[in-house]
Amino acid sequence: MKRFICLFVFFLCSFVLMAQNTIYVSTEGEKEEKGTREAPFRTIEAALKHVAGLAGKDTVYIHVNSGLYLLDKTIRIEKTPAVPIVIEGDERQKPVISGAIALTSWEKTSQGWWKTHIDEVERYGLKVEQLYVNGERAIRARTPDEGWFLVEDANETVHYKGTGRSPEYSTQRIQAKPEDLKSLKGLSAEEINNTMVMCYHNWDNTRKYLSYAVPDSGYFFLNGKGMQSWNSIRKGSRFILENYKQAMTTEGEWFLEASGDLYYIPREGEKIEASVGYAPILSTLLSIQGGKEHPVQAITFRNLSFEHSGYVMPETGDDPAQAAAPVGAAIHLDYADNILFENCEIKHTGNYAIWFRKGCTNCKLEHSYLTDLGAGGVKIGEYKTPDPNYLTRNIVVNNNIIQKTGFVFPCGAGVIIFHSPDNKVTHNEISDLLYSGVSVGWVWGYGTSYAVNNKIAYNHIHHIGWGKLSDMGAVYTLGVSPGTHIHHNTIHHIYSYDYGGWGLYTDEGSTHIVLEDNLVYGCKSGGFHQHYGKENILRNNIFAFNHYQQLQFTRVEEHRSFSFISNIILMDHGVYLDGAWDKAEMEMDNNCYWDLRKDSVPHFLTYSFKDWKKLKDKHSIVQDPGFKDPYRLDFRFKKQNVIRKIGFKPFDYTEAGVYGDEAWKQKARLPKEREEQFNRIVKEREKTVSSLFE
Secondary structure (H helix, E strand, O other), rough: HHHHHHHHHHHHHHHHHHOOOOEEOOOOOOOOOOOOOOOEEOOOHHHHHHHHOOOOOEEEEEEEEEEEEEEOOOEEEOOOOOOOEEOOOOOOOOOOEEEEEEEOOOOEEOOOEEEEEEHHHHHHHOOOOEEEEOOOOEEEEEEEEOOEEOOOOEEEEEEEEEOOOOOEEEEEEEEHHHHHHHHHOOHHHHHHOOOOOEEEEEOOOEEEOOEEEEEOOEEEEEEEEEOOHHHOOOEEEEEEEEEOOHHHHOOOEEEOOOOEEEEEOOOOOOOOOHHEEEOOOOOEEEEOOOOOOOOEEEEEEOEEEEEEOOOOOOOOOOOOOHOOOOEEEEEEOOOEEEEEEOOEEOOOOEEEEEEEOOOEEOOOOOOOEEEOOOOEEEEEOOOOOOOOOHOOOOOOOOOEEOOOOOOOOOOOOEEOOOOOOOEEOOOEEEEEEEEOOOOEEOOOOOOOOOOOOEEEEEEEEEEOOOOOOEEEEEEEEEEOOOOOOOEEOOEEOOOOOOOOOEEEEEEOEEEOOOEEOEEEEOOOOOOEEEOOOOOOOOOOOOOOOOOOEEEEEOOOOOOOOEEEEEOOOEEOEEEEEEEEOOOOOOOOEOOEEEEOOOOOEEEEEEHHHHHHHHOOOOOOOOOOOOOHHHHOEEEEOOOOOHHHHOOOOOHHHHHHOOOOOOOHHHHHHHHHHHHHHHHHHHHHHOOOHHHOOO
């Protein structure tokens, strides 16, 4: 009884203390702001300003009441508060911190469209390039509505070469089919100049305004930085046209005139009197900007929803950049330590969700939902060469859902680590992306790299690519990376436009990376590909049902490229190997190969298995590994007598992905109709497919 009373008193005191240290923010805050429950602050900035004047050691809680907070400027935190701070909302009904203006006054037009007016566009020249209506991203008027057009021919006139790898200034003349440009007919010179073209390259995109067009002849011109030789616009390149009124033909499309009049074609079921649009006016909603010697420290953000960040293309356009590296984020941190984002949402963005950029240490993003993103999810470190004394490091990205990315920049990655060591990317659900799931490293080749000792583990990465870009991996690595460990990930359904839809992809210079205990299946170009690298280790992985080949290797070098030990390779389509495996310096042994096709004869490149074992795989076997039901994706073992022969150790692949309550796990699951849509894309483009896609 005495113990019960003591506990009761303890919790009562804790509750009273917390109440004394709680400041309130509400959309209903009045001018007489005191931060109390009865007289709350109206903005988070006001609460932060109040906290800056406090003294003490106890944590101060800023409670943000549920509601919609429309920002007119970015929330900026530049100094460490005098006390630790927790900024939190209601877990069940998160307050929305929005970077948009709300559009509620719609009227119908004679075409059946809706129309509203944004005064700030007319008066101040506000640029708006994204729009969200009733919680859904609207589509800026484009043609074609689905897919793309193809370039017939392209040539470039260089006006100034400069000293870089690409010309500093040039003009590109792009030839298309005249019928593909017919919607440009009748546009004024100003309308042509406001029309954007987006070109798809292998692994990135060019976005530029048209400088001139001759629709009847089927060509248009672009000005600016010259084309990259490795990703140029050429015959067969794909493009779309965007941002002109004549392209409005489909439900969900919109167009904004310079006058401020915005037109929208409503989707089925939308009611004009109940519809709300959000036009972003801010690219960054929250900016934490500490100093090199005085980082911002000890702030927790919990149960908040950050929504509606925008991206505005510069007049010079967006030149192609892998993973949309220069693109900013809705939440941006420089020189920050011990900052935690927990149970937050970041959605409806024109850019990335969050960027731990310069000098960030010991920060975490946990149990958060990132979706409907203009580029990608999480960026860690700097893409430019950093000051080695102030590297971003020890960032944890754990138990998050990252879905539906690439609406503005298709080449955005789910999580990308640039020049940054010692990070952990674990237990995330990463799906419905157009490019790589997790990307690690930012040095092409064997030069010094800071991206070392990174852990990529227990992630569920699936349904990426969607046939839009090429040269991608569910987990993609670059450069020398000792200590980097990629393990216990479940990877599947990776489909590129052309070559390069891989599961595990060790690209240029990947060195001293360990990849083990991963399950990889249903990838277009193979479960594993090494372009070139040194002394990587692949062991105890399962590669199954990959399409063209199960494993791929490209560049032969004088050193040992990798070790491939105790892996299981199962297939019913394609071939085991592609590339110069027979010529490479690599250790390859104790693997199990099995083809489910009846009467199949195992071949390794041009070799029979008997002859292959004279070159590689001396102790490997061709034998059914004994999975319980692989076509139903049950990769447990009926018996372990076969896998014991190769030293394979079973691992629990079901542990990959998010953890927690059932509602959180359910939120992570891709809708069945979306999975079926992915399979349809694969079957429409391939003559034959694995039974996995049936």
